[in-house]
Amino acid sequence: MKPKLAFSERLITLTIRVSGYSSILFVTLILFFLVREGLPALGDVPLSSLFGARWYPIESYYGILPLITGSIIVTIGAMLVALPFGVGTAVFLSEISPVWIKNILKPVIEILAGLPSVVLGFLGIQLAAPFFRTFLNLPTGLTALTGAVLLGFIAIPTIVSIAEDALNTVPPGYRQGALAMGATQWQTIWGVTVPAARSGILTAVMLGVGRAIGETMAVMMVTGNAPVLPHGLDALFLPVRTMTATIASEMGEVAAGSAHYEVLFLIGIVLFVLSLGVNIAASSLSLRSKKRAERLLS
């Protein structure tokens, strides 16, 4: 009886270990298939075309600069919305909100986090775009601005939950010390609590940026799908096209193995590397601050 038990135990342990390692396998597989399908683009498409200013695949113009700038404009715009609202809401929740408001506000933020991006895109088309068109008197409401505002709302839950955690882990002694020295609550918040949680808040913002860069459906539906290189600051009020939206809207129509197909995978590699960078930076930042906090408190 006993050896059989040992065998099944060993089998289970092996299965669990393999499952544990599977994440590494999947990240590797994802990178492998992106590279396998996308890297040949560097040979098949001249670099002058890839780094050109025109994205017009029908005539073999594969300039990805307009798409990258499109992503950047929309992401910066999204952060201009999500930063004050996300961090502000987090500070409100952790520092001054009465419990009953917290009990309402937190589920609402969770609902916002759970809304599928296609639903936000739909609301963008139905409500936000017409609003911005009439409010700002634009020819079309499907602009970078509409995309940025929607993306901001998509990034808010990420920022709120991580920033609030960071604020909650600030030791109560910090606040008590400041209040005991005669600082008002407001001075304590901005002079002591928020600075003490700054690396956590920075992590929150970086993950928010990562969320915004990778967002696809909502952005594709409301930014007007115009892959043109912006000329000035008014680009915010014009249609743009992000990297994610380009892949999503064009991959369905291309033949597997064509140059267009390869370039779309190449854009996928760019997105993969970007999200890798943002996530590794954010996690090493939060790890470092955790170590420092342990040193300070010990």
Place this chain on the structure above:
Amino acid sequence: MENTAHIRKVRRSQFWGFNLLRLIAALTALPVFGVIIYILIKGGAAISWEFLTAMPRDGMRAGGILPAIIGTFYLTLGTAIFSVPLGVAAGIYIAEYAPDNRVTRLIRIAIINLAGIPSVVYGLFGLGLFVLFLNFGTSILASSLTLAIMTLPVIISTTEEALRQVPNSFRVVSTSLGGTRWQTIWRITLPQAMPGVITGVILGLERAAGETAPILFTGAAFFLPRLPQSPLDATMALPYHIFVISTSVPGMPVQIQYGTVLVLLVFVLGMNLIATLIRNRARARRQW
């Protein structure tokens, strides 16, 4: 004199500061409230027995959305079949087995990155591996596998978290009574952590059910005259259907669009609600 003026100034800045934060929190929450109520009202008018149980007619401008509902159900089920056993096992490994070494750190980085990869990149990966390389075609199978890998990090992290919250004394007692490591996990630790695991599983599947980008080129179909017959068939799905009828069908009645959005929201937020209820009930009952 100067002192009281200073105090007044400080108090005034606190007054305005607090009100600013209140305003910001309100401006974040109220649109969400408003939008949910608006969808309930506009979409509720479209809901009828026929809408939920009939095939679309007139180029989807009339009839029901049955194939999209069934499709989303199949995709969620398929995602669960692949991601739940693998994700829970991986969570158990990290919480109960993994030594604190370089490989474990690498696994953690891999999980963080899986969680951060844009959904459309998962779509590309699914197209490259499942649809083309493994030759599954655009199918429920390819879409489910793609969604399953995307869902993994959520399930792994919440399983790990739930297991870590079980007090160590449980493990010590079980081991001292002669239980092996697996017996301890299967009979003691995992049952104690179950509510947390289930919550994580539901939250992961909820996200998968609402995703569009990963299924765009791996299994979602614009319109199919009949329901899918096997896992190798393509399928309609609620999120993709919303995308299609709100961007590519001219003359689409707004009411049907809101109705479809409402059905997806009930599906997704309903799962969210169930997860929250399980979590709260377990917290209230827990004796450690």
